[in-house]
Amino acid sequence: MHIHNLSQQNSVLNTFISEIRNVSIQRDRMRFRRNIERIGEILGYEMSKILNYKTVSIETPLGNSSINIIENDIVLCSILRAGVPLHNGLLNYFDAAENAFVSAYRHHTHNPESFEIIVEYLACPNLEGKTLILADPMLATGQSMVSTFEALKPYGAPKSIHLISIIGAQEGVTYLENHFSASTHLWIASIDKTLNDKGYIIPGLGDAGDLSFGEKLQH
Template identity: 35%
Template sequence: MTQVTVVGHPLVQHKLTKMRDKATSTKTFRALMREVATLICYEVTRDLPMEKVEIETPVAPTTAYEIAGKKLVFAPILRAGLGMCEGMLDLVPSARVAHIGLYRDHETLEAIEYYFKAPEDITDRLVIVVDPMLATGHSAIAAIARLKHHGVTNLRFVCLLAARQGVDALRAAHPDVPIWTAAIDETLNDHGYIVPGLGDAGDRTFGTR
């Protein structure tokens, strides 16, 4: 699919399998979420712009490379996105963080916003929206729409696991926003959960199942 990247690295797939297992403990699930997020972050940031800088090593002066421009922003969708955001901050500790609070109405499956906080100059930065699950796509669509309303134009979306319906919905609503995920499952059940999926990522991360 156009602008959709499935990160098939063996370490990512191995850890995802462990996360799918219902016998995996909350502690292990949380650790795996953080690890997988770090690994996916390598792929999402692969094409960040670079610039040359002059430095001195302990041996001699040299020309080297640094990431150019303003620091990027991670925008986790609360609450489950926090588990992935921590792993991405391990890799890019200087990144800014925006918080988008959304919950899903269990009757309509629509996303309802309850919190939004972002850096003042977010429009000048690359913003990576983070949510473990892309199921119906409603939360991702709403979060990205909110960021665009604030003037953000450089956006990417990262999830751990997606349903094909969610990918199609997000691509239709925001075709300019590329997607990275570890896997795409075929369908959703009547409650809007990905099948076979891994259950509720928020509950499994925070032990509220």
């Protein structure tokens, strides 16, 4: 798997990452969502550099201009609910993309420190021969990404796969490397060292879904 860790180079991305991690700033939900969206835009821009392009002629008021534009047939898939702001950021740049949405969550059984990923809702177009962008802001264990991709397989085989996350743990990155093909690309803003005993990223930032939309009731 090709891993593109954007934190290895300094850029304005550092500012947005610092703000979504900051316990004082992240209390502003609108600002938190907007920062997630802006990070999605940066990740999408970096990813766009390796897509396929074709040359087209554009008619301007004063003549014609040749320019290279993306020719990939893109499907953007996000994992609800935390993935919504990230999805919006990517969609700002790939506005012609088709869209897919998956509801996946951690289901704890008897042991609160163990869980399985449950996929309950899925809306997806045909994926055959297309460029799949699978987006989830937090890459903890990696199980959500893998379970989501397994759920998408009946919709066709993508020509290429790009995984996009904002903050991940090294364990999750390794898990993806073991479950996706070598040609898959992972675009990520920062990789943290470890997970705690409940499978949350340390230092991470907390629960991205709760910070975006408010705390959820536990059943």
